[in-house]
Amino acid sequence: MNLTGNWSYPTTIKFGAGRISELAEACKATGMKNPLLVTDKGLANLPITTAALDQLEAAGLGRGLFSDVDPNPNEINAEAGLAVYRAGSHDGVIAFGGGSGLDLGKVIAFMSGQTRPLWDFEDIGDWWTRADPAGIAPIIAVPTTAGTGSEVGRASVITNSVTHEKKIIFHPKILPAIVICDPELTTGMPAFITAGTGMDAFAHCLEAYSSPHYHPMSQGIALEGMRLVKENLMTAFTKPNDLEARAHMMSAAMMGATAFQKGLGAIHALSHPIGAMYNTHHGTTNAVVMQPVLRMNRVEIEDRINAAARYLGIEGGFDGFYDYVGTLNAGLKIPASLTEMGITNPDMDKLVQGALIDPSTGGNPVEMTPENTRALFEACF
Structure with missing residues (x-):
């Protein structure tokens, strides 16, 4: 069975073995010239991550990396990632990994151009309308697990480190612009x-x-x-x-x-x-x-x-x-x-x-x- 496809629901999805090779092309399609790849500590030094960064660098897109992501990511991780994003003058995020890397990467892109604090955008009523849509950077999602589905989600789950509560941060534009689903990336789980x-x-x-x-x-x-x-x-x-x-x-x-x-x-x-x-x-x-x-x-x-x-x-x-x-x-x-x-x-x-x-x-x-x-x-x- 040929399990390869280009889908447009619920967003643009490039599905199939080996399609991580299209990462640099996806960046260019979203207008990214200097992306920040966000992943978790466990993935940061693995061959699949190194190969992705090598591909970006070869395409002239740098090799920006942030990996200080906890298994249940929190606002401290988000602030640290935003600092790296801004210091590196990045213009988009590649959210790479399991649920933690995907969720935090999406939040970094979302918060990159906001002036209000993160918790102002919790999924309560119409709080999402408080966000400035122009301040949300492009997002590409690359899942390396098969579970959370965060790659096609319009929200991120972030833990409040003070109250120890999981909060859902929602905005329609948190949905990644392009998803690359390559099952080869999951074999090392x-x-x-x-x-x-x-x-x-x-x-x-x-x-x-x-x-x-x-x-x-x-x-x-x-x-x-x-x-x-x-x-x-x-x-x-x-x-x-x-x-x-x-x-x-x-x-x-x-x-x-x-x-x-x-x-x-x-x-x-x-x-x-x-x-x-x-x-x-x-x-x-x-x-x-x-x-x-x-x-x-x-x-x-x-x-x-x-x-x-x-x-x-x-x-x-x-x-x-x-x-x-x-x-x-x-x-x-x-x-x-x-x-x-x-x-x-x-x-x-x-x-x-x-x-x-x-x-x-x-x-x-x-x-x-x-x-x-x-x-x-x-x-x-």
Whole structure:
């Protein structure tokens, strides 16, 4: 199967093995002459990053690099990146890596020409209209994982280092102008990152599919995204060089992030404060809390999950789907609980408070209250 394509939804996407070779061309198409490549510390010195910088330098585009990005990036990382961006007189950002590098790169480009502080643009009401659109630099996204889908997102998740809360920074122009999806870049991922990011993609699709909001386009995308994860994640996990499985997982990641325009829910409402407070891997946390959230939401989503199970070829309706999630987690070596993830003596009051103020709560099929949210957290430990 020829898994290569040029897509224009939801933005310009150059998809296929080896297409990182088109990075310099993409920069020129967006008008960048001096881009800053933003990635995380773990990727900064790896061959895929060095090769990208070599390509930029050979094309006369410099080799600007910022990599002081934490696994859950915060406003301190953003300020440091902005300082490098401005000192180097850069004119655009290449957001390169997993969710952390992509999210921070997008925020650096977004904030490069703003005069207000970062938190003024949190995804509340129409706060995004406070931004000066002319002050948003061009963005090219190059994902090296297959999970967050941040490469096709109009928002970034940034942790407030003071309050330990994850905040969503939103603006339509945060959507990258060009995305290069090259599955070859994902083959070097450690197995636990393949597992966690893959389950993040599955969580995005599952929550979008389950959300009570009306968005049939997202509904269909979410269902097909779940199928791609079901048929390819375990192969990518056990055979890391299988480019077909890797390509399908990159598609599933983008589909999840496109679909969750319809809404997210309790999986993300729980994982955001957990990640902010205890610095856990986001996708892995989503996987750990997925079954308890399914149990909580069953009363509202059973018929919908029955239909999904039929489409996915899972026998047993809701119960079969629920068991499939548990079997998949076990096969991917996902911890069985938050306790197993290493979280002991959790601050339950703060976790419940963080979950209830998270924007994802509004898309949960069952209304989240202090009582059922506390019970849900307790079920995850």
